[in-house]
Amino acid sequence: MSPVRPLRPLLLRVLPLLLSALLAGCAAPAAQDGGEQDVRRAVAAWSRTPPAQLADVPLEDWTYEVSSVRRSGAAATVRAELRYRLTGYDGAPAGSAREVRLSRDGGRWRVTGDRAAPGAPPQLWDQGPVTVVRGAHCLVLGVGQTSRTLSAVAEEADRAVPAASAARPGPWAGRVVVVVPASLERMAELLGRPAAAYRGMGAVTTGRAGAAPAPADRVVVNPQGWAELSAAGRGIVLTHEVTHVATRAVTTDRTPLWLSEGFADWAAYRGGATTRQQAAPTLGRAVRRGELPGGLPADGDFAFGGDQEALARSYEGAWLACRLIAQQWGDAALVRLYEHAGRDPLPVALRDVLGVDEPALTRAWQDSLRADLGGPAPAP
Structure with missing residues (x-):
């Protein structure tokens, strides 16, 4: 028995030291390494x-x-x-x-x-320091642009916002954010698509259709395309894009693109001196060649990066369809049709608002193209 007795006091003295050393060894890496x-x-x-x-x-x-x-x-x-x-x-x-x-x-x-x-995609500030110009109805953010250029964009935006509000009197924020990157390539980076998709375009709009509350819309300017536009052209382009912002809450996946794009162009040309022949030169040439469209433009006809002439014909045809509706049924009917088409299928919206079906509207549109753009009369 006596040989065992000295061991117990030794363990009692050593065990706490061993435990302290073990605990210190476990804690040290955590303190040194940090954690998530x-x-x-x-x-x-x-x-x-x-x-x-x-x-x-x-x-x-x-x-x-x-x-x-x-x-x-x-x-x-x-x-x-x-x-x-x-x-x-x-x-x-x-x-x-x-x-x-x-x-x-x-x-x-x-x-x-x-x-x-x-x-x-990157954000604008990833491309450099952001310059800010404030307008009465807009906030213009630019990188690699002079304050003079951004102020000119703000002036156009301040005219575009009231024009969009007049075209569709429904509620919206009544203000817009315009982004002006340094180049076409920088614009394409922000939008996450190839630069070729936006070549020749003055501006595009971002945002999620039918969002509530109002989404964070941005009008993004292509500085190269913008520089090639006349003063009147810049106003038309910016009013078109701002109209997309103004109608965003009532635009859904149901809304046909011919109605969405045509309405935006109708708002942009509304009250101006531009004639149908001036605003639809590409479609006019096709109609005069006897190439009358067989139907209203399909959604796929508005895809970027394809045949530029075909794309132009689609936009021009969409505008003339909306212009026809406003002339024949009234501006308010066009606005109601736009809002209705975001809730119900197009055939239902046409019946409820205009009292016609799509074939009847298409025939009226084709007749107006012949009359307005100088196409041959239909065969008897």
């Missing part, structure tokens, strides 16, 4: 202040929502969704998938980079 929560906290602290490129942009609700964290030694990569609103302009937050990079320095995580996530 430390990375998330570092991103949250860093994201409280927008980047310097946006110093003059009115922002609210600027937040990064972290979705995943990947660590490798002293480096970490975070996937996050940026949510923000432009004060006074966005009824709902805009979103951007981002990739944030961090490094560990002195036991703390520090953000070293922020860019668009792989596969996601």
